[in-house]
Amino acid sequence: MIRTLFVEDEYFVRQGFIHSLPWAKYGMRIIGEADNGEAALEFLRDHEVDLLVTDLTMPIKSGLELLHEAKTLYPSLPAVVLTCHRDFDCVQEALRLGAVDYIVKTRLDSEEIEQSLNRIRERLAERAADASRASAGLVLVPLAGAEEAWRDRVLHACRGAMSELPAGAWFLPEPPGAEWERVAGEAASAGWAAVQVTGHRQEDSRTVKELLSAYVTRAFPYRWAPRGGMLKVSIRDAKQSAAAKTNSAEDMAEIAKHWRSYGWVFEEAEFKDWLTLVQDREPPLAKLRPLVEEAASGWAMSEGMRTAGLKLREERDFMWETWTGRLTDARGCLLRRFASLHHSREVYASALRSLDVIREALKNGLNQVEVARVVGLSRSYFSQVFKDTFGMSFNEYVRAYSISNARKLLIQTSYPIYWIAEQSGFQDERYFSRVFRESTGLLPSEYRIRYAGIRGGKSESGLESV
Template sequence: MIRVYVVDDEKLVRRGIIGLIDWERYGMEVVGDSGSGEEALRFLREKGADILFSDLEMPGLSGIPFLQEVRRSFPRLQMVVLTMHQEFELIQQALRIGILDYITKAQIEEENADAFMQGVRKRYLEVERHYQRRERKVEKESIYVWELPDFSQAQAVARELEAQGFVFELLNETSFLFPCTIRPGLLQSIAGRFDRERSTLLEIREVAGVPYERLENALQTTGKRRLFQDRRPGEYCYAYAFPELLQEQEGCTREAVLQLSLEMAFMVRDQDYEEGMARIRTAALSAEERIAVFYHFDLHWAEFSGKDISRYFEETGHFLWWYQWREWFDEVRGLVLHSIEGTDAELATMEELHRAMNYIREHMDRDITLEELLRLTGMSKSHFSRKFKNLTGKTFVTYLNDLRIEAAKKYLTETRQPIYWIAKQVGYADERYFRRIFRERMGDNPRQFRENHQK
């Protein structure tokens, strides 16, 4: 059990806090309480505790000086601050000292106290694991690590493993560590019953003597990136030597990915495409950054691919592994290639038109003239206008207005900004002209559209 000590100078408040929380539910027990900082320090020196719940304002030693003394005398003791109000400056000082969390006394009586206490327990266990792992090293030459996608599945797995008599320990709340003496076939059969697409069973060799903390850090950083690249459909078991997991692979930046994926050569030449895919595969991007960056790729090629970009997040939101992204890239590329089949001269024209469309999209918040686009592409007015309409089905002016109206629709439905502000953001200096163009295209004026569609 996690031992809790409560200190508050008001006895009734102290008794109320102790009585209102179902401590056993969170694996905790109250081992003592007092009304002063001095008394609390005496108890902690004599008997100790794991978590201190402390008021910030008490007679004698209290507040920040009390927390500082506790941290100095008992560096491993975790602290939770109780306060009457959310005093910003005091709370900030307490957080810098290293408290787990803080809560107002009024909140303890509310329903959200359960979520708070669950969070306190989780953070306490994380800190404890950190202390323990600083001193522990892996003893076996090889181990198994089973990574689950979420806490609820990890709980179900823990019950299954306990029922089967497996020897294991938690590496974190969603990862289990097993000695390599375990029968791999039996472990794999159990792992195969729990979300094979999102969970992973790893055999890690050459790991003896590695600190637990270093192992977990490697799995969460370079190991996670390695698995993202290596994962294959239907395969959830992978084996690595620990030194492999420490090797950083050189990958391009977010900006380089964007630049690369927008080049016509990348799309139309097989060698350029494969070389580009290899660089994108190892790009230093988080899952969230990947979704954001590749959205721009989808957006910039939409005129050629014909894909409905409004479905992008629905299509890609569940992607976890590189092979899923690779299949998606291949699909987009196939659609683009189908739409721009032709001679090298024709492909050169398509590249200039693509550059023009990207330029329009990036600068639609200001006046753009046809002359600008002619200078950008080096094409004559008649040639540009004919080819542009053949590709988009629209004149330059219609294409620009449609882009602006689509952007305005997003602002109207996703923000509360005033109409004049939105008009300016999408390139209309004259609000009345914007309202007229919007109504012509949408049937409603901007205010009516917002009322009918705002999320």
């Protein structure tokens, strides 16, 4: 839908237009209203708008003044003006400022107004197509197995006119020969995702790079889908989106709260609501990824969950569509395990929450009595519930998790052994080394040397249900 802002100073006229015209029939949706140009600019600063419909004669800031400022601030934003017959000269000025059409207030019979809306829709479609063909750039994002040789060939063809972005991505302001469709097609076969970029010619290169860097690291993983067609992003939308994402800490707190309630395990509606919440908020991956990956690893580490069909699979990319499928499968495994037990939902959720407590308190040392207290169960009952749910005792699980954590840190970091021991819940380095050797057959230093080659390119763990 074309997100439309309607600006008119007379209240009843404004409400009449908003509620009487068949906007939806022509692909438009009124997302906001304002009674003067200044209020309209405030709305534009905080919302993503595709079409501005404005009266010309208004107090505080007129429609022409609004169009002047909008052209400077949002050069790709199309506008339609509302006018009376006597405003002809103003209409001409508005069209010179980039307005795509006008609606005459005194001609509101059904047939004529529908002709106007249809004409506006067609002109917006033509404008979008022309802009895409004339000035589209590409962001190339590497996926698993991406061919660097192909990227190097494109870089050579562009004569170096590419900007490097985070996560190994690249921005091509103008693909070779301006043939972005051909380059995008080649990208898919070479293991790269292509995102069409518009509006970058109206911004300075530094701002474009900052906005696209934020898009690659934050929005792209939530929007990309293997079979979803090419993604598109306009710099104007990226700018407005970046300005709107100012409450990431609050968003992440809400996401984590719903996740750790574990009500979504039992209620499909809650699970879908949580997935939608994540998709809408697009939290930073540095916050969301540990929440779901560490929980998934913790489940699959237990014998009980493996019995229910849960196991680990190495995965490099964190793409939300892929993880939605994996979490859906994981939820099925959690439900199968629950069905095999004779505990209430509340008790089962407490057992799942205990794994969160173990992960968070690992480096401070773990006491089964304290964990039981945190999840609301007596020590003896918690001990039985834990073993029933996970197929291993509390101490067996903590030891397995500690060694797993240590192995990850040995491969992924260069920190000294004593630090890794502390982070894995061991206060004595010698005792840690002995336990680690009993579990892996190698001392921590030997393990690091043997597997040092994987550091930096190691895949992260994902879930696979079998």
